[in-house]
Amino acid sequence: MREKKRRLKALEEDERVLVGNKVSEGHVNYAAAYYMLTGIRVSVSRCNAKVDHELTDEDFSARHKLAFDISGNELIPSSKYDFKFKDYSPWVFRHLRELFKLDPADYLMSLTSKYIVSELSSPGKSGSFFYFSRDYRFIIKTIHHSEHKMLRKILKDYYYHVKNNPDTLISQFYGLHRVKLPFGKKIHFIVMNNLFPPHHDLHRTYDLKGSSLGREFVPKHSSSSSHVLKDINWLKNNESLKLGPVKAKKFIDQLEKDVALLKRLNIMDYSLLIGIHDKKVGDSKRQSLYMFEPDTSGMNASALRKAVNSTSPTEVNTVDLLADTFGQRDLYFYNDDGGFQATDANNEPLTEIYYLGVIDCLTPYTFYKRVETFWKGLSHTRSTISAIPAVEYGDRFFHFMKRVIKKESGQDNDHNNHNTAGDASREPLMSNIE
Incomplete structure (x- = not known):
C-alpha cells in the first residue's frame, strides 16, 4: 500500500507544472514542441561533435537544413512526425553559449531530456508563444519573421558585444531556428535565458x-x-x-x-x-517542472556528455536530471x-x-x-x-x-x-x- 501511494503521489507530481499549461499528447501545440526540441537536440549535438574553429564571416550567415521523417538515416534519427528544421549560424551560437558559460550537455539535458512541459496560457502582446525548459532555465520564444531577420542582421555586432562585455544585461540568445510543418507553415523561434528563478517567489x-x-x-x-x-x-x-x-x-x-x-x-x-x-x-512551496517524455531509453549525464562530443551526436536520449543550481x-x-x-x-x-x-x-x-x-x-x-x-x-x-x-x-x-x-x-x- 505504501508503494502504491508513493507511485500515485509521483504520478500526481508528474502532472503538475510550475507555470502555464502542460504540453502533452492531445495538446494543440504538442507537435510544434516536438518539432522544436527534436531539431534542437540533433542540430546542437552535431555542431558540438565537431572540432571547434575560429569564427568566419560565413559562420554568421550559415544556414543548415535537416529533414526529419519516420524512417531516419545514418545522420538524422527517425522522428514520429515528418518536418523540416533549419539551424541558423550554429557555430556562432555555439560560441555564444560558451561565452555565457553554458555546458553543452547541460543545455541539451535541460531542453530535451524529457522535452518541454509548459507554455503560457496565452501569447504575449507581440503574439509570440513562450515555452519553458524542464528546469525553468531556458525559454523558447516564437518570433515574427521580421524579428528573425533583425537578429541575423545584428548577430555579428551582438556576438562581439557579448565577447567584450561578458556581463551584458541584454537578453542572452542561445540559438535561432526554424521549423517547417508538412502543410507549409513556418515557425521561427529563439532559445534564450529565463531571468526569473524556479526556486524563489517574485514578490x-x-x-x-x-x-x-x-x-x-x-x-x-x-x-x-x-x-x-x-x-x-x-x-x-x-x-x-x-x-x-x-x-x-x-x-x-x-x-x-x-x-x-x-x-x-x-x-x-x-x-x-x-x-x-x-x-x-x-x-x-514551489513545485518542480515536469515534462512529457518521449519513448526512448535512459542515459546518465556522463553518457549524454559523451554523446554530445562523440562522432555519433544523434545519440541523445532521455535522462532524468534536474539542474542542481540556478543562475x-x-x-x-x-x-x-x-x-x-x-x-x-x-x-x-x-x-x-x-x-x-x-x-x-x-x-x-x-x-x-x-x-x-x-x-x-x-x-x-x-x-x-x-x-x-x-x-x-x-x-x-x-x-x-x-x-x-x-x-x-x-x-x-x-x-x-x-x-x-x-x-x-x-x-x-x-x-x-x-
Whole structure:
C-alpha cells in the first residue's frame, strides 16, 4: 500500500507544472514542441561533435537544413512526425553559449531530456508563444519573421558585444531556428535565458521603458504580485533598486554600454525587466517542472556528455536530471542566488534579490514606427510615448534607469535617501502622471 501511494503521489507530481499549461499528447501545440526540441537536440549535438574553429564571416550567415521523417538515416534519427528544421549560424551560437558559460550537455539535458512541459496560457502582446525548459532555465520564444531577420542582421555586432562585455544585461540568445510543418507553415523561434528563478517567489515584477503613455497596470484584484507592473506603478509605489557604490557603478556602466549598442543598431522599444524577491517575506512551496517524455531509453549525464562530443551526436536520449543550481555564477548580474542582490552603503548584502535584464531587443525604428511616432505625437507629448527614434529612446531609457537606483549612503539617512531617490526618478514622468 505504501508503494502504491508513493507511485500515485509521483504520478500526481508528474502532472503538475510550475507555470502555464502542460504540453502533452492531445495538446494543440504538442507537435510544434516536438518539432522544436527534436531539431534542437540533433542540430546542437552535431555542431558540438565537431572540432571547434575560429569564427568566419560565413559562420554568421550559415544556414543548415535537416529533414526529419519516420524512417531516419545514418545522420538524422527517425522522428514520429515528418518536418523540416533549419539551424541558423550554429557555430556562432555555439560560441555564444560558451561565452555565457553554458555546458553543452547541460543545455541539451535541460531542453530535451524529457522535452518541454509548459507554455503560457496565452501569447504575449507581440503574439509570440513562450515555452519553458524542464528546469525553468531556458525559454523558447516564437518570433515574427521580421524579428528573425533583425537578429541575423545584428548577430555579428551582438556576438562581439557579448565577447567584450561578458556581463551584458541584454537578453542572452542561445540559438535561432526554424521549423517547417508538412502543410507549409513556418515557425521561427529563439532559445534564450529565463531571468526569473524556479526556486524563489517574485514578490514584485516590473517592466520599465522610461515612458508613461499606456505604462500603468491596474490590477482587477487587490493583490498584484503575480502581475507585471510598469513605469507609472514603479513611481507610484516609490520603488528603487537599492545598490551600494560598487554595484551601482557596475550596473550603470554596463547598462550604458548596452544602450550604446542598441542605439547604434537602431533598436528601440526594449525594456528593463525586474523581478524582486525579498528574503524577509520568504517563499511559498514551489513545485518542480515536469515534462512529457518521449519513448526512448535512459542515459546518465556522463553518457549524454559523451554523446554530445562523440562522432555519433544523434545519440541523445532521455535522462532524468534536474539542474542542481540556478543562475550563472561566473556572470556578475546572475551571481547572487541566480540574481543581483541589493547592498547597503558598505556594499553589504540586503534582503532583496533582483532578477533583471534588458529584453525585447529586436525592434528596429522603421518607417512604420515613424508613422506611429507622428500619429501618437499629435495627441500626446513626445516624451511620453514609446515609439521614438532609437537614439532618443536610448537616451531617455538610460536617463530613467539611472534614477531608479537608490544609492545607499547609510542607515541613519535611509528614509531621506528613499524619498530623494523617489523624487528624482519621478522627474521625467511625474507631470504626465499627474
